[in-house]
Amino acid sequence: MTMNKTLTKILWLSTLLVAVCASDAFAGVRESNLYWAPECVTVGGERVDSLLNFIFYLTGAVFILTQVVYIYYLVKYRKRPGSKAYYSHGNNKLELIWTAIPTAIFIGLVIYSNRLWSELHSEPPADSVKIDIVGYQFGWDMRYPGADGKLGKVDTKLYSTENKFALVPEDPAGADDFSSTELVIPVGKPVHIYLHSRDVIHSFYVPEFRLYQAAVPGRTIAWVWFQTTKTGNFQLACSQICGSGHYNMKAPIRVVTQEEFDKWQAGKIAAKAAEAKSAAVPSDPVLVAQRNQGEQQP
Ligand SMILES: [Cu+2]
Numbered sequence: 001m002t003m004n005k006t007l008t009k010i011l012w013l014s015t016l017l018v019a020v021c022a023s024d025a026f027a028g029v030r031e032s033n034l035y036w037a038p039e040c041v042t043v044g045g046e047r048v049d050s051l052l053n054f055i056f057y058l059t060g061a062v063f064i065l066t067q068v069v070y071i072y073y074l075v076k077y078r079k080r081p082g083s084k085a086y087y088s089h090g091n092n093k094l095e096l097i098w099t100a101i102p103t104a105i106f107i108g109l110v111i112y113s114n115r116l117w118s119e120l121h122s123e124p125p126a127d128s129v130k131i132d133i134v135g136y137q138f139g140w141d142m143r144y145p146g147a148d149g150k151l152g153k154v155d156t157k158l159y160s161t162e163n164k165f166a167l168v169p170e171d172p173a174g175a176d177d178f179s180s181t182e183l184v185i186p187v188g189k190p191v192h193i194y195l196h197s198r199d200v201i202h203s204f205y206v207p208e209f210r211l212y213q214a215a216v217p218g219r220t221i222a223w224v225w226f227q228t229t230k231t232g233n234f235q236l237a238c239s240q241i242c243g244s245g246h247y248n249m250k251a252p253i254r255v256v257t258q259e260e261f262d263k264w265q266a267g268k269i270a271a272k273a274a275e276a277k278s279a280a281v282p283s284d285p286v287l288v289a290q291r292n293q294g295e296q297q298p
Contacts, residue, residue, distance in 0.1 A: 038207045041230045041255065044120045045210030051113060058105070124225035128190035131183070134165060135195075135202030135215045138245030140236060141165070142183050146176025147269050151194070156218050159198045166196070178272040183253040186261035187231045195221035203240035206253065208232075214240060228255045 033039055040049050130151050132143035143165050145151045152174015158166040167174040185191050195204055197215040204224070205212045213224050238249035256264070 040208060040210055041228050042209045043227045043229060047116055048210045051116060121223050124192040125190045128192040128225055130192050132165060132194045133204060134198055135238060136198035137243050138249040140251035142180045143177050146178060146272060148173055148176060152177050154220060176272060178268040181251060183236055183251060184261060184264055185228060185255045186258045187228050187255050190225055190227045192225040200242050201240050202238045202242050205239035206234060206236055208234050231255045231257060
């Protein structure tokens with residue numbers, strides 16, 4: 001009996017310890033809009049919100065109305081001495097009306113939400129910023145086009161430790177692409193993302209963007225694009241349980257001004273060019289000597 005109690009205590013204490021130690025890895029704490037959806041910062045998200053709010057207020061109003069009527073009649077026709085029960089067959093006309101109105105509303109909602117869905121998934125604008133986003137156990141890698149403005153081709157069969165973006169080596173467009181561990185986006189500009197997974201199913205989920213899309217291994221998900229309305233810092237957190245480290249599969253998102261983005265991009269492109277240069281010409285004197293020696297030998 002006491003043994004059991006001790007065991008339970010140990011179990012509780014260790015659970016508490018794990019929770020305290022892991023608290024650092026918990027997702028960002030929401031500080032505003034605690035009783036509503038988080039702040040919305042995309043054009044498409046605003047339209048999703050207006051549909052959600054419409055449904056919320058409509059069902060809320062119907063709920064209050066039906067409850068008021070229900071309570072009114074409950075009190076009005078309560079059991080009282082001398083009053084006799086009265087049997088009513090109902091009213092066909094009324095039933096027809098209260099069936100037809102919700103049916104019409106539901107059909108309207110289906111048509112509207114389908115149209116909204118297809119609009120949100122329409123062709124991305126030609127001037128959109130293209131970003132390859134790759135999920136893996138347990139993190140995210142982003143790839144941006146280099147100076148040529150083109151993302152190199154991907155063959156999902158090529159994912160490896162050396163080729164973490166599965167780039168097709170024959171495609172020259174991929175040579176200058178640069179990678180990032182944070183998602184940096186210019187505000188107001190359409191962003192077209194290409195979603196990939198290196199291992200299992202992950203999910204790209206940004207509540208403030210009202211965006212949720214699974215990343216499926218072996219596939220390129222190319223139909224997601226969005227346009228932000230505000231600068232700020234957000235968090236990309238995988239929302240598909242993908243293994244033991246799922247809780248910590250996060251990446252920072254920075255929505256910045258166009259100038260800030262251009263500066264960041266130029267820096268990344270320059271760093272990539274310098275990296276390519278140093279890889280082509282070894283600067284280490286020992287390596288240079290070895291290379292020269294190698295060249296002299298027949
Ligand atoms: Cu994941």
